[in-house]
Amino acid sequence: MKLEKLIAVEAAGVALVLILLVILVDFTSYLGSSNQKDRISLYVEKEYAEGNITVVPGRIAFVRFNYSSYEPAILVLELVFQSWESTGYLNIRCNNRAIGPIFASPENSTVRLNVVSTSGAEWVEPLSSMFGLNEVTFESGLENGFIGLLSYKIKLRGSR
């Protein structure tokens, strides 16, 4: 009788530990699944966001996308300038880091920007930072800034 009770208590104890473990894993982002199925293989390009943005002075337009893998990725921005109120510089940032200004003009109406890093710091933040939320912002340059409509495609490429 005592043995049966002991086994029941032990089983209940194990079940309780397992339940607590599942809760702990579920609520701790660091222990969350890396969703490795979202990993992008080397030489493979995957589209994460697409749309149109109107760029006006003094307002920052942003695009957000989720990247749920820990693998470092190469950012590819494809921009097509649709309308021109003013040709000029467009400042692009990814996760608050300046990619740099690009000059938008009718002669330069399509831009493909491949953004890589050799420093060790990554452009695209993985799951461990901001739960994989990434942000690309577009802002008209302070002087001689671009004003108009552009369509964008945000793509990521695997780097390893």
Next chain:
Amino acid sequence: MKNRFRNLANYALNCIKRYKVRTLVIIVSLSIAAFIFASVSFMKEGLVREGELSLKYAPDLTVQGMFAGRQSLINTSYIYYIQKTLGVKAVEERIWGYGNIGNTLLVIVGIDLDNPVVNPASAYPLVSGSFLDSQENNSVVIGKAVADLTGARVGSWLAILTESNQVRQYKVRGVFSSESSIYNADMILMSENDARLFFGIPEGKVTDLLVYTEDVNKAYYVTQLNFVAREISELPNVRVLTKDILLKAQETTYGARSGFFSITWFTVLVSAAIVAFNQTVVVGHESKFEVGLLKALGFSTSDIIQVRLIESLILGVLAGSIGIASGIFFDTVLGAPVFRDFLLGWAVLYPAFSVPVHISLQTVLITYAITIVPLLFATVVPSWLNATVDPDLAMRGARA
């Protein structure tokens, strides 16, 4: 004599067909040994040849700075002294270094575009786009591996976060052709000034100096080169490298790596020879009655040995051919998986990179030699033991 040999050869062929297990075992084991040898040799020769190609436009001498026994930046003030050396035609500055994207190691090279000694069109053949313009900053020419990795193409912009966490933007002007793929596949070529900014190298310093010597008769070339090298070596804190040293370093690296394969191959070959010996002994026992009968019909001991040697020759040639064909298929069609990674030793190899393969007559002949000679040695003793048997005893023994 001719007919006699033809008859012996026909009989040897029949034996090969009849003793199927022996034939199969010998061919498979020898083919594996020949395949390993041929595949690694073709690849090693291809790599060495590719290295020679890449050094075709290399300077006669490369001068590097040294500090505390390690390579360091070199002062551009040395150019003045080097140019004054007898036999020196021109001196060029070069800045270069490495950068990692993911697991791929890239080489970023900055060259002097204003006064190029070597015609860039010859030294850097392009598959698309155009070469760098000395009047234009922030433009690059990239290798095929870089283009495939980053997805950049002619006309796109490459934004690179440098080691100093600064972003540099470059317009992609062209993509290198794969004529010398191992040399420029992972290269980003830019102007010297752009490379200086990229790596944050101070003015008056460069990674190395490229020295081109005067065009002289081939007979005097080495003498002149040695003289110039010796004169430059007199400068403090420098190291002088010749084309030969660079090529030998490559050959040594590939040679050492292929050496590991040679050990594997040698082990396989010895095993194959033992298997062949064993199989010939087994067949020798099985064919005792047959040998006795042949000898009773007038075959001499040397005829029997000849038959066995012809068998070995045919099997050796067949196994060698299969090994060579498999080696070529493995290297060229499959891209030599496993072997390639080991021989090149890159951290992560550019997967689309086709392994340079060079099939030389010498390697082909050596492959045949390594399949035929050990087989002949392994089978000659059992064949002799088999052939020297008394016909009467052999037939009665075999029947019993």
